Amino acid sequence: MAHHPxxxxxxxxxxxxxxxxxxxxxxxxxxxxxxxxxxxxxxRHRLMxxxxxxxxxxxxxxxxxxxxxxxxxxxxxxxxxxxxxxSTPWPENIEFFKExxxxxxxxxxxxxxxxxxITEHRIVKFGLRELADFMVISHFTHLRKxxxxxxxxxxQLGGAATHESIYIDDREMFANVAAxxxxxxxxxxxxxxxxxxxxxxxxxxxxxxxxIAVDSPS
Numbered sequence: 001m002a003h004h005p006x007x008x009x010x011x012x013x014x015x016x017x018x019x020x021x022x023x024x025x026x027x028x029x030x031x032x033x034x035x036x037x038x039x040x041x042x043x044r045h046r047l048m049x050x051x052x053x054x055x056x057x058x059x060x061x062x063x064x065x066x067x068x069x070x071x072x073x074x075x076x077x078x079x080x081x082x083x084x085x086x087s088t089p090w091p092e093n094i095e096f097f098k099e100x101x102x103x104x105x106x107x108x109x110x111x112x113x114x115x116x117x118i119t120e121h122r123i124v125k126f127g128l129r130e131l132a133d134f135m136v137i138s139h140f141t142h143l144r145k146x147x148x149x150x151x152x153x154x155x156q157l158g159g160a161a162t163h164e165s166i167y168i169d170d171r172e173m174f175a176n177v178a179a180x181x182x183x184x185x186x187x188x189x190x191x192x193x194x195x196x197x198x199x200x201x202x203x204x205x206x207x208x209x210x211x212i213a214v215d216s217p218s
Contacts, residue, residue: 003082004202006106006184008160010151011097013112015170016188018089018126019194021118026086032210034067041066052115055139059083083118089126093191095155098131103204108125109196111167113144113155134158146177166201 014020031038051065052062053133063076101108110132114122117140123129136143136154143150155162162182169175172187179185184201188194195205 004103006104006164006166006201006203007092008155008165009097009101009104009106009108009156010154010158010165010167010178010183011121012169012171012174012188013110013114013126013128016168017094017097017110017128017131018122019087021087021122022083026083029086029097030082034072034079036067036072044069045067050144053113053138053144054142055115055116056142059115062115062138064166080117084125087118087122087125089122094126094131096191096195100198100205101131103120107133107158107160108139109133109154109158111145111148111150113138115139145171145174148177148181151178151183161213166198 011017013042014023020026021178023089028038030036031041040054048057048062048065051057052059057065059080060076061157063079068076068077071196097108100106108131112119114137119139119152121138125133128135135151135155138144138150141150141153152212155165158165165186166186167175167178167183168186168188169178170188175187176183186194186197199205
């Protein structure tokens with residue numbers, strides 16, 4: 001077992017464990033696929049998205065307001081299915097964090113901004129129940145990063161102090177907010193860089209005791 005000061009490992013989902021569930025590139029793909037003018041829906045998206053991710057709208061309701069405010073030749077179900085199919089897990093990353101948990105005696109929580117429908121699909125598709133001990137998702141909690149309360153709730157559920165907790169996010173701003181709260185925060189830009197940073201923090205990250213030099217660049 002590794003000797004380190006940490007008890008909890010927290011991570012975002014999209015951008016760390018797989019693709020994002022709903023973002024600008026995916027909306028562009030959807031507009032291309034269904035022949036929708038992106039400029040037509042972006043204003044409505046900005047008005048509705050916060051309520052959707054905070055759990056006050058279902059995915060169907062969000063789509064009805066944003067994409068189906070005018071008659072369409074396609075159904076919301078076909079758009080939903082296209083969205084679900086676009087979510088892609090990154091098995092190497094998921095297995096890496098499972099191993100980090102196991103080798104270092106950590107528990108893991110996921111903190112993510114995700115809306116209804118997409119979340120439940122991704123939990124199953126990515127196998128997140130087998131990875132995480134618990135999840136703090138915006139549409140369940142009505143809290144949304146960068147609300148500091150979402151990280152504080154995760155700390156309460158994990159039963160660990162900030163100095164005992166690592167937080168990983170592909171969005172630098174969210175990593176910075178977590179660092180301000182007191183987490184040891186990692187801005188995830190690649191699996192290899194995150195591997196190196198975890199090794200610098202004293203965690204075992206490979207099949208053998210840590211072979212990564214502690215002065216490796218992050």
